[in-house]
Amino acid sequence: MIHSASTYRGKVAIYFYVFVETSKAMGRTVYAEERLHNYLTSLAKPDEYTIGLIVGQSVGQRDYIVHLAKTPPPLGKNVVEETLLSSTAEAEQNTAVENHIRAVKDIPESWVADHAKHVTRMLPGGMRVLGTFIVGPEDITNNNSNVQKLRSVLATMQKNLSCNKYLCGDNNEEHLILNLNSVTQKYTCKSVEIHTSGILKPADWKFQAKATKWHQLEALVDFDRLFLIAANKDPETLKKQLQDILKSVSDIIESSLIVIEGEVRSPNDTLELISKSKKDEKNSKNNEKNNNDQSIQINLYIPCEEKNMNSDVKITPCSASIRLVGQLVSRTFVHQKANVEEANIAIKQDIIRSLASRLEMHWDSLIEEENGSPEENITLHEPPRRVLIALPESKVTLSDYLFPGEGPQEALLSLQELLDLEVQENNVQKDIELEADPSEFYSQNKIDVKTTDLNIDSTGNRQTKIYIASVSIAILIVILAIIIQKLY
Numbered sequence: 001m002i003h004s005a006s007t008y009r010g011k012v013a014i015y016f017y018v019f020v021e022t023s024k025a026m027g028r029t030v031y032a033e034e035r036l037h038n039y040l041t042s043l044a045k046p047d048e049y050t051i052g053l054i055v056g057q058s059v060g061q062r063d064y065i066v067h068l069a070k071t072p073p074p075l076g077k078n079v080v081e082e083t084l085l086s087s088t089a090e091a092e093q094n095t096a097v098e099n100h101i102r103a104v105k106d107i108p109e110s111w112v113a114d115h116a117k118h119v120t121r122m123l124p125g126g127m128r129v130l131g132t133f134i135v136g137p138e139d140i141t142n143n144n145s146n147v148q149k150l151r152s153v154l155a156t157m158q159k160n161l162s163c164n165k166y167l168c169g170d171n172n173e174e175h176l177i178l179n180l181n182s183v184t185q186k187y188t189c190k191s192v193e194i195h196t197s198g199i200l201k202p203a204d205w206k207f208q209a210k211a212t213k214w215h216q217l218e219a220l221v222d223f224d225r226l227f228l229i230a231a232n233k234d235p236e237t238l239k240k241q242l243q244d245i246l247k248s249v250s251d252i253i254e255s256s257l258i259v260i261e262g263e264v265r266s267p268n269d270t271l272e273l274i275s276k277s278k279k280d281e282k283n284s285k286n287n288e289k290n291n292n293d294q295s296i297q298i299n300l301y302i303p304c305e306e307k308n309m310n311s312d313v314k315i316t317p318c319s320a321s322i323r324l325v326g327q328l329v330s331r332t333f334v335h336q337k338a339n340v341e342e343a344n345i346a347i348k349q350d351i352i353r354s355l356a357s358r359l360e361m362h363w364d365s366l367i368e369e370e371n372g373s374p375e376e377n378i379t380l381h382e383p384p385r386r387v388l389i390a391l392p393e394s395k396v397t398l399s400d401y402l403f404p405g406e407g408p409q410e411a412l413l414s415l416q417e418l419l420d421l422e423v424q425e426n427n428v429q430k431d432i433e434l435e436a437d438p439s440e441f442y443s444q445n446k447i448d449v450k451t452t453d454l455n456i457d458s459t460g461n462r463q464t465k466i467y468i469a470s471v472s473i474a475i476l477i478v479i480l481a482i483i484i485q486k487l488y
Helices: 034-042 087-099 109-122 144-162 238-255 271-286 340-365 408-419 438-444 449-487
Strands: 002-008 011-017 028-033 050-059 062-070 128-136 175-181 187-192 201-208 214-230 257-260 296-301 318-335 385-390 397-402
Touching (some): 028 034, 050 109, 109 128, 109 397, 128 144, 214 238, 238 340, 271 296, 318 340, 340 397, 385 408, 397 408
Antiparallel strands (some): 050 062, 175 187, 187 201, 385 397
């Protein structure tokens, strides 16, 4: 609003000019690298449709895309078929395999939803499946029946991901739909809120040659916790026991305090300033430059449990115990303008998602419960360990999980099937987490009462001998002192 004044016959007249700016609500802005446009166009086939997942990080009204992953056809019993599908879903899959996807209505919803769950396991914290893309010989969003089908695909995907909250893949915000017309080579992007009106909104998808900059966050979490199994409870399966442990650990991680580069930061502090400060400090000490790939170190502090010293001690009989021990490596990425609060959320998500993925894969791999004999009362379970693989032309790494005895080849197979990526074996960072040594574990947990008693006795005798020797030396010194005094 602008005002002005003028004099008229000795009086002051004030004129108000009010400018009302009207503008329509801005839609989402999506940033993706140019290489993803090349990938999208390579999927174009005459008279066929290809569907896949949009993977990235969402911040307010902006989305940063790191990868587009074509959903593989469910040929044979590959990793995409791990979940139990209904007979209807299996019929959908068979149709898709035999006829490919000749029309949008033929897209099997459960097939895409299961793919989204497996891809979510591989993502670092703070990233998730943001929507779906489809390549075909028409403009999909101009056809109402096609739009309804895509809404149904996204709703099934959302429902599947929300079944396990510890995967942290639930997306309650807007979902993206990217469509490339394989005939005209034109692409359009829309966003939709599947839980509300379901109306398509315009989204500005921008392919850019300049790569998105990411902050790399590194954390190492040591686990060594004992979980007791009460004797008065009904017998539970190992899966249920591990699920209870996952819930307990998740609560602990959520309540932990995150320290960034040795300091507790304000939620509104930007990582850009923290990174710059660290870089300047290191350059001043070492005169090093071009340190753009440095990572930010993270520490987690778990709050102590409050104990009431005046409360009565309760003794609960236990039939068994489970000890969770080992190290979990966390590597997370957040966009360049991220603040501390966003980083904290991403780090906690990464730790919880990684642990949940391992335990879920582990109990799915068990053929039967291991009861064992009374003599075999200690059993070692080895969930898969994490390996990291960098995306092409990017510092962002994705995860895969290898069971004991598996090598990088299995990780390459998962990347090919789930992410449509061809990666060399030397690009798999397989040594960030070490395999467990079963012999060391069993030796640490072996209790031998007789050996313990002998060790105590031998320690006691050795201490006695040292004490006697010390006294003897002291007496000799006194005698020598007396002799020397008398002689001189």
